[in-house]
Amino acid sequence: MSDKPLKVAVLGCGSVGSQVVRLLGEQADDLAARIGAPVELAGVAVRRLEGDREIDVPADLLTTDAEGLVSREDVDVVVELIGGFEPARTLILSALRHGASVVSANKALIAEHGPELFQAAEDAGRDLYYEAAAAGAIPIVRPLRESLAGDRVTRVLGIVNGTTNYVLDKMDSVGAGYEETLTEAQELGYAEADPTADVEGFDAAAKAAILASLAFHTRVTAADVYREGISEITAADARSAQAMGCVVKLLAIAELHDDAVSVRVHPAMIPRSHPLASVREAFNAVFVESDAAGQLMFYGPGAGGSPTASAVLGDLVTVARNRQLDTKGMGESTYAARRVLPIGEARTRYHVNIGVDDRAGVLAAVANAFATHDVSIQTVRQQGRGEEAELVVVSHEATDAQLSATVRELKGMDIVRDVTSVMRVEGEME
Known part of the structure; x- marks a missing residue:
């Protein structure tokens, strides 16, 4: 156990940030034992110093100068919980440049600017962890x-x-x-x-x-x-x-x-x-x-203050251990560099509701439209009569482009009043 405290800066004190601050205090002894050093809150960046908060934070720890907080040389880990693209992106990059590891719950930022952030972490030799960004408390x-x-x-x-x-x-x-x-x-x-x-x-x-x-x-x-x-x-x-x-x-x-x-x-x-x-x-x-x-x-x-804070604290323990051991965890893995298919090439099954005229030959004409675009029909049933007549078709697997072409043809047919619903079907039905 090291006597030197590990200092943590928290950006944001909303529903998740407040719970992270609370848990840092309530579980201080356990966290210290798991990390191998005491954890000390270096500061909490907020938009306004005044206002109601879910927890009481000592006034001397609150600051509106988030940039000043993340650039402090004594801060070991920055926990980013403010969300959005900016200033979160700039603050994370600054934290990494100044030698801090980062834990984030910012799904939008990771999804949009992940490559830049991961590269910055790699260049700095620090961690960027984001368990809470994918599914809240669910460890995925x-x-x-x-x-x-x-x-x-x-x-x-x-x-x-x-x-x-x-x-x-x-x-x-x-x-x-x-x-x-x-x-x-x-x-x-x-x-x-x-x-x-x-x-x-x-x-x-x-x-x-x-x-x-x-x-x-x-x-x-x-x-x-x-x-x-x-x-x-x-x-x-x-x-x-x-x-x-x-x-x-x-x-x-x-x-x-x-x-x-x-x-x-x-x-x-x-x-x-x-x-x-x-x-x-x-x-x-x-x-x-x-x-x-x-x-x-x-x-x-998948959300909520305390559940998400649990995932954040899990990442905090991991990156803090790495700091104690002077190492870093796994970074971005992009070796496969596979192509991302456009939706037109994605394959699945479809459930299509078609309002049709209630007369002979309609089913054959509709089936022919599906066959023209190489969309095989798994099941078909008629429900309603007269002006309420409707065909419900479930296809075998086809591409989105094939189904879209089929729907366009159906909508142009005289016997079709409207294609009222198109929905994909996932999983095998019994």
């Missing part, structure tokens, strides 16, 4: 980076946004519509006043980029991720999924295809027998498939 970064380092990961399938999972879960369980369920989520604190980042898939896309980069040793940014949100999902879509023995989830999907990878975020139907189908309310889960280990699932709260 370290398993992908270390535990499965000797295996070949082929697929990562995850529910990585609690807001959307809560909304879709309620639409499935109580039959409510999208708008009323989203309003309920906001009232309960599961959704922000402006929920765009969650419901339109931006949050999940950033996490998908991080997971794909780790799993496939390839640089993937948020801009590489195909993204669809849940705002167009209706109660009718939820009922259609139920009729098929499925449930609708917003999925982050990263798949290995020989020398390329595909990364996408979109709603999809999955069978109720799939482990992810049982992930309820605001919980998250990540399902990993690999050659040797087979199927693994990581489950837990």
